[in-house]
Amino acid sequence: MIQSRSREQIVGLLAIAPALFLILALTLYPVAYSIWLSLLEKHSFFPQERFVGLENFFYLWKDEEFWTSLWLGTVYSVWTILFQIILGVAAALILNESFVGRGLVRAIVLFPYMIPTIVAVILWKWLLNDTYGVVNYWMVALGIVRDPVSWLGTDHIMLSVIAMSIWQFFPFVLLTILARLQTIPPELYEAAKVDGASAVRRFIHVTLPQIRGILFVVILLRSIWMFTKFDTVWLMGEGAGAGRFIRTLPVYAYMRTLTYYQAGLGAALAVIMFAILIVCTVIYFRMFREEADIG
Amino acid sequence: MNRRPRRWLSTRGLLYGGAAFLVLQAAFPFFWMISTSFKPPAEVFAQPPSFIPDDPTWDNFHRLFTATGFLTYFWNSVIVSGLSVLLTMIVSAAGAYSLTRYRYIGREKIAGLILCTYMFAPIMVVIPFFILVKKLGIENTHFALVLAFTSFCLPFTLWLMRAFFATIPMELEEAALVDGAGRVRALIYVVLPLALPGIIATSIFTFILAWNDYIFTRILITSDELKTLPVGVQDLFHSALIDWGLIMAAGMMITIPALLFFLSVQRYLIRGWGAGGVKG
Numbered sequence: 001m002i003q004s005r006s007r008e009q010i011v012g013l014l015a016i017a018p019a020l021f022l023i024l025a026l027t028l029y030p031v032a033y034s035i036w037l038s039l040l041e042k043h044s045f046f047p048q049e050r051f052v053g054l055e056n057f058f059y060l061w062k063d064e065e066f067w068t069s070l071w072l073g074t075v076y077s078v079w080t081i082l083f084q085i086i087l088g089v090a091a092a093l094i095l096n097e098s099f100v101g102r103g104l105v106r107a108i109v110l111f112p113y114m115i116p117t118i119v120a121v122i123l124w125k126w127l128l129n130d131t132y133g134v135v136n137y138w139m140v141a142l143g144i145v146r147d148p149v150s151w152l153g154t155d156h157i158m159l160s161v162i163a164m165s166i167w168q169f170f171p172f173v174l175l176t177i178l179a180r181l182q183t184i185p186p187e188l189y190e191a192a193k194v195d196g197a198s199a200v201r202r203f204i205h206v207t208l209p210q211i212r213g214i215l216f217v218v219i220l221l222r223s224i225w226m227f228t229k230f231d232t233v234w235l236m237g238e239g240a241g242a243g244r245f246i247r248t249l250p251v252y253a254y255m256r257t258l259t260y261y262q263a264g265l266g267a268a269l270a271v272i273m274f275a276i277l278i279v280c281t282v283i284y285f286r287m288f289r290e291e292a293d294i295g
Numbered sequence: 296m297n298r299r300p301r302r303w304l305s306t307r308g309l310l311y312g313g314a315a316f317l318v319l320q321a322a323f324p325f326f327w328m329i330s331t332s333f334k335p336p337a338e339v340f341a342q343p344p345s346f347i348p349d350d351p352t353w354d355n356f357h358r359l360f361t362a363t364g365f366l367t368y369f370w371n372s373v374i375v376s377g378l379s380v381l382l383t384m385i386v387s388a389a390g391a392y393s394l395t396r397y398r399y400i401g402r403e404k405i406a407g408l409i410l411c412t413y414m415f416a417p418i419m420v421v422i423p424f425f426i427l428v429k430k431l432g433i434e435n436t437h438f439a440l441v442l443a444f445t446s447f448c449l450p451f452t453l454w455l456m457r458a459f460f461a462t463i464p465m466e467l468e469e470a471a472l473v474d475g476a477g478r479v480r481a482l483i484y485v486v487l488p489l490a491l492p493g494i495i496a497t498s499i500f501t502f503i504l505a506w507n508d509y510i511f512t513r514i515l516i517t518s519d520e521l522k523t524l525p526v527g528v529q530d531l532f533h534s535a536l537i538d539w540g541l542i543m544a545a546g547m548m549i550t551i552p553a554l555l556f557f558l559s560v561q562r563y564l565i566r567g568w569g570a571g572g573v574k575g
Contacts, residue, residue, distance in 0.1 A: 012397025016405060019390035019449055026446035027412045030423035037423060044422075094313040101314075107558060109317050111325065114557045116507035118525040119546045122532075123324045126331065126539055132340050134327060141343070167320065199306070221414070228416030231509040239532055250418040257422050258514070270419045277414075 031274070037267035044261040056268035065252065066269070073248035075158065076233065077226040080165045084222055087166065088173025089215075093203070095174070096181040106178075113171035121235040124164045128152060157242040165232055169225075173218055180214040181207070216288055223284075224277055230254060249273055325550070332356070332543040339540045355544035365545060367520055368527030372549075375437050375523055376505040379444040383452050383501045384494060386445065391456035392482065396465075406457070413450040417510045420447070425514050435517045443515065444505040452497040459493025460486065499560045506553050524549045 038056055042049040060066045095106050112120065127135050128151035136148035151160045184207070192202045230250040237243030237251065247255070249269065257266030326346075331339060333351040359365045394406055424443060425434070433439045463486055471481040487494070509525045516522055522530075528545045531538070 008397055009399040012393045012399045012402070015389040015393035015397070018386045019409070019453055020405060022386065022442070022446040023409060023412055023449055026424065026427075026442060027415060027420055027450075030420045030427060031415060033423040033427065034419065037426070090313070091317055094310060094317065097310055099307075099310055099314060105314050105318055109321050110557070111321050111554065114503060114553055115550050116525050116553065117509055118507075118529055119328075119550050122528070122542050122546050123328055126543065127324060127327060129539075132342070132344070132539075134344050137342065137344055167324075171321075224414050225416060228418050230416070230418040235509070235529065238529075250416070253418060253422075254510075263422065263426070266422055270422065274419055 034267040034270050037264060038271045040264045040267075042263045044257050044263040044266070049264075052264070056264050057272075059265065060268060060272070065247075069247050069249045069252035072158070072246060073227060073250070076162060076165070076229075076246070076248050077223065079162045080169070080226050081219070081222050083162075083166045084170040084173050084226075085215075085219060088170045088218075089177055089211075091170070091174045092177035092181055093207070095178055110171045110175060112168050113175075117168070117231045118235060120164065120168045121232065124160070124167075125152065125236070128160055152236075152242060154242040154245050157237070157245050161233055161236045161246050164236065165226070165229070168232065169222070173222065176214060176218050177211055180211050184210045220281065220284060223280070227277060228273060328543045328546050328550075331539060332547050334540055336538075336540055355540040356548075358541055359544045359548070363531060363541070363545075364519060364522070364527055365524075365548070368522055368524045369548070371437065371521060372506060372523040375440050375444070376502050378437070378441045379448070379505040380498045380501045382441060382445045383448050384498055387449060387452040387456050387497065388487070388490075388494065390449075390453050391460045392486070394453070394457050395460040396468075409450050409453055413454065417447065417508075421510055421514055424511075428515060434515060435521060437521060439515050440505075440511060440523070443511045444501070444508065447511075448501045448504055452501060455497050455500075456490070456493055459490045463489045495560050499556055502556055503553055506549075 039051060039053060040049045041052045041055070091109065095102065095109070127133055130136060130148050130150045130152070133148075133151070135151070136145075139145045140148060149156060151157070188206050188210075189202060192206050197205065228250050229248075233246055233248050234251050234254065237246045250273065253266050253269035253273065256262050256269060330346060330348060332355050333353075334345075334348045335350055335352050335354060338345060338348060338350060394402060421443075428434050428439045433442075467485050467489070468481045471485050472478070476484070507525065508523070509529070512523050512526045513529075516526065519527075524545075528542070528549065531542055531545060
C-alpha cells in the first residue's frame with residue numbers, strides 16, 4: 001500500500017514535471033533575472049556587465065521621459081479599459097437575447113480579437129490614412145469636419161490607438177461576460193418580471209449581482225494586459241512620426257533595451273511596471289474584497 | 296392597449312440596431328481590407344473610394360507571392376505554430392492529468408504557482424528571455440520561438456485542461472482499469488476522447504497566440520528567412536512608398552488561417568471560455 005502510494009506520487013510528479021520545468025525555466029526565471037538585471041549596467045547584446053545597485057532607478061526617477069511614458073500608459077489603459085468594459089457588457093447583453101442570426105453575429109463580433117495585431121494595425125492605419133483613408137473621406141463628405149484629420153499625427157494618435165485598442169479587445173470582455181450570462185437561471189428574470197421590474201431594474205438587481213464576480217476578474221485581467229500592452233501601441237506608433245506621443249511604459253522599456261541597448265534600464269522599467277501592477281492588484285483586492293470571494 | 300406592441304417594437308428595434316452596429320464595426324474593416332487587396336494601384340488611391348473594386352485584379356496577390364518573402368514567412372509561421380501546439384498539448388495534457396488524477400505533496404501549490412504566471416505579460420519576460428536564449432546559444436532559431444510560445448501558453452492551457460479533465464468522472468477510468476486496461480490505455484481510450492473539446496479549444500488558443508505573436512519573433516529572430524508572418528509583413532512597411540494593395544493582400548492571407556481555425560472550433564469556444572479564459 002505504502003509502496004503504491006509513493007509510486008503514485010512519483011508518476012504524478014513525473015507527469016507535471018515538464019510543464020513545471022518550462023514555466024520555472026522560461027517564465028519565472030526570466031522574471032527573477034530581470035530583477036537582477038535591473039541592478040546592472042549592461043549592454044543588450046554584449047556580455048559586459050557592471051553592478052550599479054539602484055542607480056538605474058535613480059536615473060529613471062530624474063528621467064522626464066519615464067514620467068511621460070508612465071502618464072501616457074495610464075491614459076491609454078484607463079480609457080481603453082473603461083470603454084472595453086462598457087461596450088463588452090452592453091454587447092454581451094444584446095447577444096444574450098434571442099434574435100434571428102444570433103449565432104452568426106456572435107462569430108463575426110469576435111473577429112477583431114482573433115486576428116494578429118499586425119493585421120489590426122495595418123487595417124486601421126489604412127482606414128485612418130490622412131489623404132486616402134475612408135474615415136476621413138466620410139467625415140468630410142458628411143460635413144463633420146471641413147478638412148481631413150491627421151489621425152496618426154501628434155494631436156490625434158493617442159485617440160486613434162485608444163479607439164483601435166477598444167475595437168480589438170472588447171470582444172474578450174463580451175465573450176467572458178456572455179459565457180457567464182448563459183449560466184444565469186431564467187427563473188430569476190421571470191420572477192423579476194412578475195414583480196413588474198423594468199429592464200433597467202432587472203439589470204441592476206438580477207444581472208449585475210450575478211456577473212459581479214466575473215466582472216471583477218475581467219477588469220483585473222484586462223487592466224494587467226492593457227497596462228503592459230506592447231505590440232498594438234508600438235506598431236501603431238512605428239513609422240508614424242508621432243510615435244513618441246504614445247510612448248507608453250512597455251514601449252519605453254522596449255526602446256531602452258533594443259534601441260539604446262541599455263538592458264539594465266529596460267529591466268528596471270519592467271520591474272517598475274511589475275511593482276505598479278502588484279500594488280494596484282493588492283489595492284484592488286482590498287477594495288473589492290467581497291467580489292474577490294465570489295470570483 | 297396600444298402601448299404594449301409599440302414598446303415591444305422599440306426594444307426589438309434597439310436589439311436589432313445594436314446587433315447591426317456590432318456586426319458593422321467588426322466586419323467593415325475586413326471588408327475594406329478585402330476590397331483594397333483586389334484593387335489595382337491607381338484605384339487604391341482613388342477619391343472617392345470605391346467599395347467594390349471597379350477593376351478587380353489578382354495582381355497584389357501575385358506580387359505578394361513572387362516579389363516578397365511571403366511564402367517563406369507563411370511556411371515558417373505554419374511550422375512554428377504547429378510545433379508549438381504539439382508541444383503545448385503534450386506537456387499540458389500530461390500536467391493536467393497529473394493535477395486531476397494523482398495525489399502528491401504540493402499539488403495545489405504547483406497549481407497555484409502556474410495560475411500566478413498567467414498574468415505575466417510578454418514585455419516583462421521577453422528581454423531576460425532573450426538574454427537566456429543567447430546564453431543557451433539558440434538565438435535566431437525556430438526552436439527558441441517554439442519554447443517561448445509553449446512556456447507562455449502553458450499557464451492557461453494547463454488551467455483549461457485541468458478544468459476539462461476534472462469534469463470527466465473517475466469511475467469511467469476505474470471501470471477500464473478493472474477490465475484490465477493499463478493506466479496509459481485508459482488515458483488514451485477513455486480520458487482523451489472525452490476531453491477532446493478541451494484539447495481542441497486549448498490547441499486553438501495556442502495556435503492563435505503563436506500565429507499572431509509579434510514581440511517574441513521580433514526579438515528572437517534576426518535572419519529574414521526565419522521570420523514568421525507578423526514580423527515579415529511589418530517589414531513590408533519599410534519601403535519608401537507604402538504599397539497598400541500589397542499590404543492588404545498580405546493582411547488577408549494572414550487572417551484567413553487564423554479565422555478558419557477559429558470558425559471551425561467556434562462551438563467549443565464559449566464552453567472553453569467559461570472554464571478558463573484566454574490571454575491577450
